Amino acid sequence: MDKPRDVTDSELAVLDVLWNQPQATIREITEAIYEDYSPSSHATVQKLLERLEAKDCVARDRSGFAHRFRATIERSDLLDRQLEAVADKLCEGSLTPLLLHLASRTKLSDEERKLLRKLINDRT
């Protein structure tokens, strides 16, 4: 029952590229993140992808010469994970206190308030 490691800021940058551009190669990702492409930044991205793969956030297609990567989680999945981690840490795993806490201190526009009411009513 080992706690899944958090996704790092650098790793998130890689995921961001992958969300915009699925099936990217390491070179493409590197060029998107670092302004100057170099063998070492290429290797850095390689290592980040390797770790993201270990965290089940990325899948690798080995069929071509240069491997192609895609994200296996969406941004909202990651949000879920993070919120669950907070809930585990501070609310015995329950998300409800988070929701109530946020509802009591977040300023909402009329628009958002309306949407939120709808969301609540739709849940059975």
Place this chain on the structure above:
Amino acid sequence: MDKPRDVTDSELAVLDVLWNQPQATIREITEAIYEDYSPSSHATVQKLLERLEAKDCVARDRSGFAHRFRATIERSDLLDRQLEAVADKLCEGSLTPLLLHLASRTKLSDEERKLLRKLINDRT
């Protein structure tokens, strides 16, 4: 603008004791956390408190021989910090997406739903 470090699980255990028992000494905290009191566990708690102090989570009263500690943040403040950290990381700092996200996937009892509606309506 360095990002404030997260509170560790061990540090949280210390805060938990402090929330139950304000004005505690290191010895009291140590005895509450570790089953066997020892000089080394005492020193460990000392170090955790030192780090919590650096993170502005704990204040120290040096007037007596043995210092007394109290938490300077509540559990809900910590919850706030964590949620803000998630928002910074994934939602450009806005808490609203978190709220909407949670509202759309958290199961609520009728009781909770009622409370949540009230919370929303009370926000101006």
Place this chain on the structure above:
DNA sequence: GACATCTCAGACAGAATGTCTGACACTGCC
């Protein structure tokens, strides 16, 4: 004064993170 208890400074190992180097494999072109 003897002894327990405290604080404080710092050492220490293990893990996570970001970076980089070197060895080797594949591709395509001459």
Place this chain on the structure above:
DNA sequence: GGCAGTGTCAGACATTCTGTCTGAGATGTC
């Protein structure tokens, strides 16, 4: 076939964070 360009992979490396522990010295009690 040979070679340059590009890939992968394994691993070294410094830094930081975390939890733990030791030793020196100050303060309290009897």
